[in-house]
Amino acid sequence: MSTATTHEEATENHEVEHHGLSDKQYIVIALILAALTAIEVSTYYVDFGPFFMPTLLILMVIKFVTVVSYFMHLKFDNKIFSYLFYAGLLLAIAVYCGFLATFKFFLKQG
């Protein structure tokens, strides 16, 4: 009996871990993402002054990380998947920052 209960609890825990979040929690996250999008769009109508660019970039990163972590389950999955994805992402950012900086440099020289 006790073993069976322990097994059931372990299975339940495994299910929670495997699914990541409940459907209600996914809906809450989607509402947060929608609210963040509304703030992003508001920058088009409201003057944010010097905070315009940082606000948009920070919101973009928060939305990106939220979708990857929760909707794509990267937060709950094996770390190897995170390394594979973020390695590609960081490589892309590094290569293209270098690429853009090089173009900027040559344009200034010209």
Next chain:
Amino acid sequence: MAESAIAHDHGVSHGAHASSTGLSNNKMGMWMFLGSECLLFGGLISTYMLYRGRVSSGPQPNNIFDIPFTSVSSFILLMSSLTMVLAVSSAQRKDDRNTNLWLTITALLGATFVGGQVYEFTAFYREGLGFTTSLFGSSFYALTGFHGVHVSVGIIMLMALVGMNRNNRIPGDKAEVVELIGLYWHFVDIIWIIIFTLVYLIPS
């Protein structure tokens, strides 16, 4: 004991082929593919960032973008990520009816987004922005067009998945197959999150 620990490790799907890492090879392959896709879209986005101010002829970016319209499109694509994750959740509960329902809604939301993009491209073309009008036009159409093609491929995969699920013809672990398509779908959503901010909201 060790086998049990491996089987309970995150990322292992029931019925997946055993691998030296104890993880699903299919899932590993999908994450590697998505990592490489970052490089593809990184190239397209940085090319756009470089050329968006280079307008020798035709309309300027700030004069042509319809932010309210694109905001609605972005919201629709964002909500399709919610319906996709609900489809994955249903598939993991082995609830075929709701899996098919959420997958179909996701495909419809994706189709609405692509329809909006086609409308936007048509409107831009009528306003004088062709693919070869300026460097801005070329880089804009290449970037958003590639993204639109990715969304379209995603819609085809979703509809194929619904058809296969109805006929019970999904090979191997059904929940894992839905999850893999879901990963691809969420990826096109996160790319749009970047495009919407860098291309549409930040003026050149």
